[in-house]
Amino acid sequence: MTSSGPSPCRVIRCTNPSGGRLTLNEDDPDVPIMEIAVCNEHLTQINAGADWFYDGADHMIHMGRDVAPRITDFQIREGIDPLSTLIVHSVSDGAPRIDEYRLSRPQLDQLAALIRGEQEWWNITKDDEGDSPASESPEP
Numbered sequence: 446m447t448s449s450g451p452s453p454c455r456v457i458r459c460t461n462p463s464g465g466r467l468t469l470n471e472d473d474p475d476v477p478i479m480e481i482a483v484c485n486e487h488l489t490q491i492n493a494g495a496d497w498f499y500d501g502a503d504h505m506i507h508m509g510r511d512v513a514p515r516i517t518d519f520q521i522r523e524g525i526d527p528l529s530t531l532i533v534h535s536v537s538d539g540a541p542r543i544d545e546y547r548l549s550r551p552q553l554d555q556l557a558a559l560i561r562g563e564q565e566w567w568n569i570t571k572d573d574e575g576d577s578p579a580s581e582s583p584e585p
Contacts, residue, residue, distance in 0.1 A: 454484035456497075456506045467491060467506070469499060481506060496538075510538045517541075521553065529553055 451462040463482035470476040481499065483491070487508065491497055496515060497508045514535035522530040531546045531553070548556070 452482040454487060455481045455504065456483060456487045456508055457503075457511050459484060459487060461486065464488065496536075512538070514542060531556070 451464070453459075454461045454463050461484035464485035465483060465488040466480040467483050467488060469479040469481065471478060479499075483506065487506070490508065491506075495508060496512045497506055498512060499506050514537035516533055516535045518534040520532045522532060524530065528547045528549055531548050533544045533546070535542055535544070
């Protein structure tokens with residue numbers, strides 16, 4: 446029987462062979478423990494606190510530019526018009542950024558309910574005006 450060598454690193458776009466295993470779900474007794482093959486470089490970065498997430502759909506680890514920005518702060522700026530501006534401060538791949546989004550009052554109320562845990566994200570429906578945070582695009 447021949448060996449095909451070590452399995453590849455499961456970090457998206459990495460071509461290095463695995464050098465170790467990342468163990469997931471150790472602290473949650475209700476979820477099966479998983480071990481993911483990663484190269485030594487990525488295992489070191491993860492253990493040092495680099496942002497990452499495991500995508501169960503493609504069974505890959507996303508790091509660096511492949512990780513969605515992490516929100517660090519946000520504010521609401523009320524306007525004279527019926528729309529308000531949501532200002533989101535975040536960090537993406539180690540670099541700070543600020544994005545602004547225009548939202549209606551019903552959208553702001555729905556977002557606040559989501560943040561407070563009063564509504565589940567998968568249960569968002571359009572309101573009477575047709576506003577939906579999931580489908581609304583920010584204005585340029």
